[in-house]
Amino acid sequence: MSRGAAQPLLDADFLARLEQLEIISRKIHAARNKGERQSKRKGESAEFADYRNYVPGDDIRHVDWNIYARLDRLFLKLFLEEEELNVSILLDVSGSMDNGEPSKARYAKRVAAAVAYIGLCNYDRVNLYAYADSVVSTRSGLRSRRVLPQLLSFLEEAPVGGGSRFAAAARQFALRHTQKGVCLVVSDLLDKSGFLEGLPYLIGRQMDVYVLQVLSPQEMEPDLAGDLKLVDCEDGDVAEVTISKMLLDRYKSNLQAYCESIRDYCNRRGINYLLTSTTHPFEALVLTYLRARGLVR
Amino acid sequence: MTLLSWKTGLFFAGIVIPLLLLLYFLKLRRQERKVSSTYLWKKAVQDLQVNAPFQKLRRNLLLLLQLLLLASVLMGLSEPVANFMRRPEKNIVILLDRSASMKTVERDGRTRLEHAQEAAAQFVQALPDNSNTMVIGFGATPSVVSTFTDDKRRLERLIRDLEPTDEPGRIGEALPLAIAYSSNLIDIPGVEGSTVPEGATQGIADIELFSDGRIGDTDQQFITRGQLRYFRVGAESDNVGITAFDVRRDFERPGSLAVFVRVENFGPVPVKTDLSILLDGRRLPGAGSIREVQLGAAAPPTTTGPADAGLPSAQNVIFEFQHEAGGVIEVRLHREDAFAVDNVVWAPVDPPRELRVLAVCDRAPIQRVLRKAMVESFDVREYQTMGREEYEKAADDKLILGGRSAYDLVVLDDHDTNRLPPGNYLFFGGVPKIDDVSIGDEVAGDPIIFARQDHPLMRHVAYEGVFIARWRALQLPKHAVSLLEGPDTVAMAMLTDPGHRYVIASFDLLDSNFTLKEAFPMFLQNALGYLASGGLLEARRMMRPGDTFTMNVPADAKKVKIERPDGSIDEEPVRAGGLLSYARTREAGVYRVQFDDPARTKEVFAANLLDPIESSIAPNESFTVGTEAVESVLAETKINRPLWPYAVMAGLCILLIEWWIYNKRVMI
Numbered sequence: 018m019s020r021g022a023a024q025p026l027l028d029a030d031f032l033a034r035l036e037q038l039e040i041i042s043r044k045i046h047a048a049r050n051k052g053e054r055q056s057k058r059k060g061e062s063a064e065f066a067d068y069r070n071y072v073p074g075d076d077i078r079h080v081d082w083n084i085y086a087r088l089d090r091l092f093l094k095l096f097l098e099e100e101e102l103n104v105s106i107l108l109d110v111s112g113s114m115d116n117g118e119p120s121k122a123r124y125a126k127r128v129a130a131a132v133a134y135i136g137l138c139n140y141d142r143v144n145l146y147a148y149a150d151s152v153v154s155t156r157s158g159l160r161s162r163r164v165l166p167q168l169l170s171f172l173e174e175a176p177v178g179g180g181s182r183f184a185a186a187a188r189q190f191a192l193r194h195t196q197k198g199v200c201l202v203v204s205d206l207l208d209k210s211g212f213l214e215g216l217p218y219l220i221g222r223q224m225d226v227y228v229l230q231v232l233s234p235q236e237m238e239p240d241l242a243g244d245l246k247l248v249d250c251e252d253g254d255v256a257e258v259t260i261s262k263m264l265l266d267r268y269k270s271n272l273q274a275y276c277e278s279i280r281d282y283c284n285r286r287g288i289n290y291l292l293t294s295t296t297h298p299f300e301a302l303v304l305t306y307l308r309a310r311g312l313v314r
Numbered sequence: 315m316t317l318l319s320w321k322t323g324l325f326f327a328g329i330v331i332p333l334l335l336l337l338y339f340l341k342l343r344r345q346e347r348k349v350s351s352t353y354l355w356k357k358a359v360q361d362l363q364v365n366a367p368f369q370k371l372r373r374n375l376l377l378l379l380q381l382l383l384l385a386s387v388l389m390g391l392s393e394p395v396a397n398f399m400r401r402p403e404k405n406i407v408i409l410l411d412r413s414a415s416m417k418t419v420e421r422d423g424r425t426r427l428e429h430a431q432e433a434a435a436q437f438v439q440a441l442p443d444n445s446n447t448m449v450i451g452f453g454a455t456p457s458v459v460s461t462f463t464d465d466k467r468r469l470e471r472l473i474r475d476l477e478p479t480d481e482p483g484r485i486g487e488a489l490p491l492a493i494a495y496s497s498n499l500i501d502i503p504g505v506e507g508s509t510v511p512e513g514a515t516q517g518i519a520d521i522e523l524f525s526d527g528r529i530g531d532t533d534q535q536f537i538t539r540g541q542l543r544y545f546r547v548g549a550e551s552d553n554v555g556i557t558a559f560d561v562r563r564d565f566e567r568p569g570s571l572a573v574f575v576r577v578e579n580f581g582p583v584p585v586k587t588d589l590s591i592l593l594d595g596r597r598l599p600g601a602g603s604i605r606e607v608q609l610g611a612a613a614p615p616t617t618t619g620p621a622d623a624g625l626p627s628a629q630n631v632i633f634e635f636q637h638e639a640g641g642v643i644e645v646r647l648h649r650e651d652a653f654a655v656d657n658v659v660w661a662p663v664d665p666p667r668e669l670r671v672l673a674v675c676d677r678a679p680i681q682r683v684l685r686k687a688m689v690e691s692f693d694v695r696e697y698q699t700m701g702r703e704e705y706e707k708a709a710d711d712k713l714i715l716g717g718r719s720a721y722d723l724v725v726l727d728d729h730d731t732n733r734l735p736p737g738n739y740l741f742f743g744g745v746p747k748i749d750d751v752s753i754g755d756e757v758a759g760d761p762i763i764f765a766r767q768d769h770p771l772m773r774h775v776a777y778e779g780v781f782i783a784r785w786r787a788l789q790l791p792k793h794a795v796s797l798l799e800g801p802d803t804v805a806m807a808m809l810t811d812p813g814h815r816y817v818i819a820s821f822d823l824l825d826s827n828f829t830l831k832e833a834f835p836m837f838l839q840n841a842l843g844y845l846a847s848g849g850l851l852e853a854r855r856m857m858r859p860g861d862t863f864t865m866n867v868p869a870d871a872k873k874v875k876i877e878r879p880d881g882s883i884d885e886e887p888v889r890a891g892g893l894l895s896y897a898r899t900r901e902a903g904v905y906r907v908q909f910d911d912p913a914r915t916k917e918v919f920a921a922n923l924l925d926p927i928e929s930s931i932a933p934n935e936s937f938t939v940g941t942e943a944v945e946s947v948l949a950e951t952k953i954n955r956p957l958w959p960y961a962v963m964a965g966l967c968i969l970l971i972e973w974w975i976y977n978k979r980v981m982i
Contacts, residue, residue, distance in 0.1 A: 113350035116349065207351040207354075235349075241347065247349045248347065249353075250349065256352040256359065264362055267358040268354055268355060271361065275354065
């Protein structure tokens with residue numbers, strides 16, 4: 018585990034600040050359970066929505082008797098339905114997340130914890146999926162802030178290691194999780210099998226998808242020199258390189274192009290994409306950037 | 315299994331193995347670093363390789379291998395050859411020509427012999443270690459420099475120590491010697507160890523001839539065993555030389571000397587040079603002692619006519635002058651050329667001497683004929699006639715002077731005798747009563763069918779017109795030389811014993827028309843010149859380098875000193891029999907012989923090359939031995955060995971390595 022394990026994922030001050038936030042969805046989703054979210058469906062909340070003519074079989078409890086008295090006609094009074102929001106977090110715990118300083122895995126877990134806590138505070142249904150080359154552990158259906166310790170322990174205990182195959186994990190997630198909602202993917206996106214191939218599974222479920230790419234400073238600005246044998250920490254693949262300025266420049270421009278390609282893909286499919294470095298203050302990310310991106314309010 | 319080239323293998327192992335280890339140490343030891351993903355790195359490297367071709371050249375092993383493969387294929391296509399000295403069979407006989415023409419100085423200032431010695435030494439060096447080599451040096455005669463040995467260092471030293479001679483090149487004795495030595499090495503099956511030398515198991519030797527090909531008698535030779543290879547040395551062809559030389563006293567006026575010289579140009583350009591004559595090292599008084607000769611270029615061997623119609627390449631020069639005394643005549647060419655041996659010739663001349671001739675004859679017609687020839691024709695001043703009985707009864711002091719015959723020549727007509735003090739005898743119709751000589755049956759009516767015309771006695775004797783009615787068959791020892799022969803028997807012969815020379819004609823002069831023919835005075839003249847060592851002819855004192863000269867030793871002489879052309883002095887003891895033979899005449903020049911007798915007799919001999927074959931110094935491209943043409947190889951030329959199979963093999967190896975690396979993909 019990373020060296021930052023001693024530090025709690027979320028401290029008390031920060032929790033207090035998170036309580037003021039809520040996760041917003043750009044889409045009105047239908048959920049099975051009633052929640053605090055406005056639904057498209059007409060339901061039984063206190064908020065008036067519309068009237069419609071009575072047809073036999075309607076629940077006479079919803080007849081507006083005042084109107085009947087005045088007009089002698091039966092009208093049904095409709096109210097807005099309030100539903101809960103599904104917040105799913107796909108957390109990358111593959112081997113590559115353990116690489117770099119500060120640790121990407123730790124950073125990702127903290128982001129996941131913060132977003133999940135915001136969801137819990139707002140009575141959203143929070144689902145956590147840790148994945149590597151497939152979904153390795155799940156904790157779904159978390160609701161209310163009472164389950165915060167469970168949430169944190171799940172995140173703390175999620176094992177980091179193994180290869181990275183987002184497409185397989187997304188497919189598994191999509192099969193298990195049929196409900197709509199907000200889906201946040203936290204990963205370094207360094208997936209040789211092709212990260213973008215997994216996103217259509219999420220889009221297909223009509224989810225409001227957010228992609229947060231977490232990179233370490235070593236990945237963004239490599240501090241390498243000399244003749245090196247670079248070993249992939251996930252699959253042990255070897256690249257023998259002689260570091261030169263040309264090579265470094267080429268690497269950086271490749272990284273940038275890779276990130277841009279993902280950003281472009283996401284933009285065209287209405288996915289929110291955000292790139293961050295582990296050196297970037299985590300609190301600022303949640304309180305400022307996620308808010309600016311409209312994930313939280 | 316035998317490793318023929320284990321030294322080579324060891325040599326390459328010594329180079330390759332440290333090189334391999336060095337490469338192992340030089341191999342890049344990369345530091346290992348863990349990264350999140352090699353995905354972007356590999357992509358970056360690939361991009362860099364694609365965009366920067368020189369980076370790719372520097373880094374891509376596969377490309378390098380492909381280039382090497384291509385290079386090896388191209389190399390194979392261009393048919394590379396390595397110049398290796400041929401590895402001959404294990405037994406070698408090296409024939410090293412050290413005849414006069416090998417003294418030719420080449421452009422680099424070294425003589426041909428030195429070039430040949432170097433080539434032969436290199437040849438020996440290049441031989442396999444266990445090969446046996448024999449070295450024979452030859453001029454007119456061969457000498458074994460080294461018998462078969464595998465000691466290369468010794469062979470090399472002996473080859474380099476070989477000294478040149480002025481002898482004409484004759485391979486006639488050297489080749490059979492080489493063949494004999496090499497043939498003796500044939501293995502005897504079933505015999506092991508003790509008696510058979512080590513080389514014997516290796517079969518017949520090859521003969522390697524290092525020469526300029528100027529050898530006079532190759533066409534008369536045969537190679538019965540083994541193989542002859544001719545390594546040609548030398549390139550120079552510029553030479554003007556004296557190829558014929560003779561000195562004569564006039565018959566009529568013995569005080570007058572005629573010197574005949576033939577000068578020949580063997581070079582490719584016309585030349586003009588001076589020819590001078592010296593007597594005892596001093597120029598003769600008068601303008602005639604220096605002559606200018608103009609010679610055309612030598613005719614190339616391919617054309618039949620003269621090269622320059624206006625100017626022949628050879629010219630005869632005759633010097634005539636009065637000289638009553640003796641001395642040494644020297645004729646010198648004043649031109650520096652590559653070959654100096656033929657630029658000067660010497661001839662010793664004696665003062666005109668009174669010949670003393672004794673005729674032992676009872677018959678008047680013969681007496682008349684002899685007197686007429688001797689006294690009137692040849693001007694023999696002291697001519698005496700004795701009857702046969704008178705000769706037998708004559709006092710010793712009349713016939714013997716100083717232990718030898720008092721006469722230069724004794725002619726005996728129809729008389730057998732044993733009164734023969736050391737001297738020269740000419741028998742007509744009689745024989746000397748000595749061992750091994752006898753007379754057989756009478757032969758009548760047979761024609762004369764053979765005369766040895768190359769013998770000095772028979773030179774210019776026209777025997778065809780001579781008829782001999784009857785003669786008696788001669789029984790002679792083996793060393794006798796027959797001069798006239800019938801179908802089955804010998805009519806005239808010459809016999810040389812220590813101190814004596816006999817010419818025996820077994821026919822009566824009156825039974826033939828010999829005395830009526832012009833052949834008779836010619837024969838008598840030859841007999842006077844050859845037998846009586848007369849003052850008229852000097853030919854006996856001139857010889858070829860390498861010849862042996864013999865002379866009569868004066869009485870009372872115990873020792874003889876011979877001053878050689880280089881000034882050194884040989885001392886020889888006088889053997890019994892009154893004859894001196896001297897054979898160390900390899901150098902051209904004047905040999906002065908002095909005896910320690912009371913009269914302090916001094917005799918001079920001269921060795922002159924006078925050989926157009928040697929003087930024509932342009933190296934011979936090929937020559938014929940027997941019926942087989944022997945082509946030359948330049949001594950420096952080595953045998954080409956094709957290397958393309960190696961290039962193809964290298965290419966295949968590189969292809970395999972490339973395939974392996976491609977599959978292994980150890981490198982990006």
